[in-house]
Amino acid sequence: MTPGQIALRALIVGFIVSFAIITGFAYTTLLERKVLARxxxxxxxxxxxxxxxxxxxxxxxxxxxxGFLQPAAxxxxxxxxxxxxxxxxxxxxxxxxxxxxxxxxxxxLAVIPWAGEINIFGAEFTPYFAIxxxxxxxxLFLLAITSISVYGVVLAGWASNSKxxxxxxxxxxxxxxxxxxxxxxxVLIPIMLADSMNLGDIVAAQASxxxxxxxxxxxxxxxxxMMAELQRAPFDLLEAEQELSAGxxxxxxxxxxxxxxxxxxxxxxxxxxxxxxxxxxGYRGPFVDQWPGLGFLYMILKIVxxxxxxxxxxxxxxxxxxxxxxxxGWKRLLPISVFNFIFTAVMxxxxxxxxxxxxxxxxxxx
Amino acid sequence: MGxxxxxxxxxxxxxxxxxxxxxxxxSHNAVHSALWLVLNFTAIAVLYVLLNAPFxxxxxxxxxxxxxxxLFLFVIMLLGAEQLQAMTGVEGNERYHRAVAIVLxxxxxxxxxxxxxxxxxxxxxxxxxxxxxxxxxxxxxxxxYVLPFEVTGVLLLAxxxxxxxxxxxxxxxx
Numbered sequence: 001m002t003p004g005q006i007a008l009r010a011l012i013v014g015f016i017v018s019f020a021i022i023t024g025f026a027y028t029t030l031l032e033r034k035v036l037a038r039x040x041x042x043x044x045x046x047x048x049x050x051x052x053x054x055x056x057x058x059x060x061x062x063x064x065x066x067g068f069l070q071p072a073a074x075x076x077x078x079x080x081x082x083x084x085x086x087x088x089x090x091x092x093x094x095x096x097x098x099x100x101x102x103x104x105x106x107x108x109l110a111v112i113p114w115a116g117e118i119n120i121f122g123a124e125f126t127p128y129f130a131i132x133x134x135x136x137x138x139x140l141f142l143l144a145i146t147s148i149s150v151y152g153v154v155l156a157g158w159a160s161n162s163k164x165x166x167x168x169x170x171x172x173x174x175x176x177x178x179x180x181x182x183x184x185x186x187v188l189i190p191i192m193l194a195d196s197m198n199l200g201d202i203v204a205a206q207a208s209x210x211x212x213x214x215x216x217x218x219x220x221x222x223x224x225x226m227m228a229e230l231q232r233a234p235f236d237l238l239e240a241e242q243e244l245s246a247g248x249x250x251x252x253x254x255x256x257x258x259x260x261x262x263x264x265x266x267x268x269x270x271x272x273x274x275x276x277x278x279x280x281x282g283y284r285g286p287f288v289d290q291w292p293g294l295g296f297l298y299m300i301l302k303i304v305x306x307x308x309x310x311x312x313x314x315x316x317x318x319x320x321x322x323x324x325x326x327x328x329g330w331k332r333l334l335p336i337s338v339f340n341f342i343f344t345a346v347m348x349x350x351x352x353x354x355x356x357x358x359x360x361x362x363x364x365x366x
Numbered sequence: 367m368g369x370x371x372x373x374x375x376x377x378x379x380x381x382x383x384x385x386x387x388x389x390x391x392x393s394h395n396a397v398h399s400a401l402w403l404v405l406n407f408t409a410i411a412v413l414y415v416l417l418n419a420p421f422x423x424x425x426x427x428x429x430x431x432x433x434x435x436x437l438f439l440f441v442i443m444l445l446g447a448e449q450l451q452a453m454t455g456v457e458g459n460e461r462y463h464r465a466v467a468i469v470l471x472x473x474x475x476x477x478x479x480x481x482x483x484x485x486x487x488x489x490x491x492x493x494x495x496x497x498x499x500x501x502x503x504x505x506x507x508x509x510x511y512v513l514p515f516e517v518t519g520v521l522l523l524a525x526x527x528x529x530x531x532x533x534x535x536x537x538x539x540x
Contacts, residue, residue: 090395090397093397093398093401135420136420137420137421137423137424140421140424140425140428141424143424143428144424144425144427144428144431144432145427146432147427147428147431147432147433147436148408148427148431148432150432150436151401151404151436151439154436154439154440154443155397155401155439157443158397158439158443166443169443170440170443170444173436173439173440173443174440176436177433177436177437177440180432180433195501
């Protein structure tokens, strides 16, 4: 393939994936509101958009998919709201902050493999369906972009020139730095098991078994760290309503507030995809070798599963106190991931040197 | 150097990084300075990618643009030090500062000029594609650079222990 063809392919795939993720974001908000409502014994949004069904006898009105246009209604509302800029903000940074929050969330998409080998147009260099397939530092790319995305929240807090907002921003930076360590150490484990930093290779290495079965501790630590990185409940201290009114985004309104909202939900989807790729076999599932198109389905099912888990956890657990948050990050997750990392490394070397085989022979089992 | 697009991208990123560096020095607000520095680091990371070193580029973004600058911002915000006037009260030494600055500029430009013209750096054609697989990197690091690697480790350990000692609460004398 010539560079031009590669660029064209990346554009087309990027277009498809970006549109899918924006639709996905809209419906994740609906999913969250519906699931939260059900868990709290409510009905949730059911007014905007439904398919009327015929009444059965003299029974009540029946609706199908009640509320499926709610995301559209929300978007229209956000666009038509007044977009205010308070008087004493740092104007440039205040404008930049929502953009810096959304852009990394979209950039993260570039390396995620959505399916196996699918020939869109005669491409022999497409080991899997991604915007930038075969990037050999893909895992590091994810870490790099994640570490950049802290800035949006921190700058929004600082630029707003408000006590609540800056407290939210400072909490955000401390929290994300603390949990990035455990997250980074845990990401090393799939790299070691697959012997590659290429996400496609990591998925391919899970053909014989998902990494979650070989490394359940790493998967759990990654899931917790991921929720802290996403600032999902119970780690949502930076927007603790009772203490900080709304935290870092308290001075934002209209679509600029919408952009923070959008970044949060898009990152939820993308991190669900990342944990699926790193530990849960990515696009792999039954019959995926015969029909590569099934990869999309498995990927979406896995993403929806993790989204549901996060919403479930939000409904079930109270928010951490600040010291509990730091204690969990530094005194529990970090040592666990360090020991897990060392243990895995030693085990891999012992296995590859054939120590286990000779041990088995020694006791007469081999 | 490589093909046309690479040169265009190189010139663009060079301009961005130089502008960001100058603006970092010139801006009066510490937070703005920090942000210009982040832009500078990111532009330099793109230059690493152009030199076929994606691993270094990603590490540059993660460590410098990500972790270190976030800590800088954190400290600036925590101290409320955005608007501190730099170096007030040392105006008497301005002449001395200027002399040092000029010497440094001469050294930098002279050294760089020597390397490019006589030292032969920059004239070597294509840079080799660097194998960024973890195995290749690990072997390279531990076969060629064991001593620097170990020294860096000890240095970092010393810093960690130092922090632990400084932050430890002194026991109250009863």
